[in-house]
Amino acid sequence: MRTLGLGLALVTMVAGCSTATDTDQGSSTTLSVVASTDVYGDIARQIAGDEADITSIISDPSADPHSYEANSRTQLALAKADVVIENGGGYDDFVDTMLKAAGNADVTVLNAVEISGRTAPAGGELNEHVWYDFPSIEKLTAQLVSTLSAKDPANAATFSANGTAFTTKLRQLESTEASIKSAHDGTAVAITEPVPLYLLEASGLVDKVPSAFSEAIEEGTDVPAKVLAETLELFSGKEVALLAYNAQTSGPETETVLAAAKAAGVAVVPVTETLPEGEDYLTWMAGNLSAIQTALG
Incomplete structure (x- = not known):
């Protein structure tokens, strides 16, 4: 199983590596959500609407995600995050490595593979690409709505309505x-x-x-x-x-x-x-x- 950019070297953060930020971490919105890829960043955007800053660490459509190397901007985003969405299953281990270094005790981490309940078949390997599995994304959506609502109760109705609309479209797929x-x-x-x-x-x-x-x-x-x-x-x-x-x-x-x-x-x-x-x-x-x-x- 290949993983997205690994190694302790990413904690030292080399300059010039790509990090994509959908919105500015310095804005005054209540919540900060960091996603390992723009797939999860977009899902978070559709659920949170304007009530959160969304940072997608990897978002270059022409790049091989497995060759990604993180930088200091990524480390800062994770240190300030209220919610982190990772794929898990060995796909984006760099997120866990960096979170350990970030010292962010209050962050809630949503692991898509764990939430999906998908496991390796007998004698085989886990297919960690759960974003191509709509029932798994439904489960992630429900967990994201619950997590955002707990972090920001004032906007719980918005998160719930957006989650319902998103789930309806997933079921159309x-x-x-x-x-x-x-x-x-x-x-x-x-x-x-x-x-x-x-x-x-x-x-x-x-x-x-x-x-x-x-x-x-x-x-x-x-x-x-x-x-x-x-x-x-x-x-x-x-x-x-x-x-x-x-x-x-x-x-x-x-x-x-x-x-x-x-x-x-x-x-x-x-x-x-x-x-x-x-x-x-x-x-x-x-x-x-x-x-x-x-x-x-």
């Missing part, structure tokens, strides 16, 4: 997944990494890529030649209907797979780990589902 499943249940697909796997599975689609391939790509290790050959045969044999391709991380093996899919006329659905430019969480996920529907025909 779940309805779209159900529609895809109704039309294409059991259809074979391919992935380069498990990033969108929860969404694909909820849509009734079955990943046929050898687990050794996607695990090697996620871990940043070499793919065995036999495993790569088995993966490429999925495309040359027209055994899969689409390839869900992580556009934020690439290497020789994933580029080879992408080329094979295109050569075979297999539809490619790019996916990302952070928000595409100009998108919010809901429009992003709606776009992912629309791309899958188009690819399946």
Whole structure:
């Protein structure tokens, strides 16, 4: 499992590393919310509205989140935060490392993986990409509403109303997944990494890529030649209907797979780990589902 920028070196904070701040930490709003990525930052924004400052540590849509390195501005934001939203599951361990150094005893940390209840399957690894799992985001939303309301009771009604509206839209996305499943249940697909796997599975689609391939790509290790050959045969044999391709991380093996899919006329659905430019969480996920529907025909 690759993680977002790790190591004690991040506590020393090198200058020049990117930190994205959605609003100024110096403003007078009651609450300060810090999210590890702009995915969770946007969800917090939709729930908190104007009643909190939201800082998203990682927000570059063209960057590989796994290569992130934190800086002193990130440390300061965490030191002042009322609420921190992290993914967990080993994805963004740098948040916990920095929080220990921040000495912020009053912060409430929401760990999306823990809240989701998702665990590793028997004999397998946890898929930590729970932001592609709408029931998990529903649970996170409910916990976020509860936490913000406890921190700022005067605006509890606002948080509750926003949470209800957001959850309603999440369920519309779940309805779209159900529609895809109704039309294409059991259809074979391919992935380069498990990033969108929860969404694909909820849509009734079955990943046929050898687990050794996607695990090697996620871990940043070499793919065995036999495993790569088995993966490429999925495309040359027209055994899969689409390839869900992580556009934020690439290497020789994933580029080879992408080329094979295109050569075979297999539809490619790019996916990302952070928000595409100009998108919010809901429009992003709606776009992912629309791309899958188009690819399946």
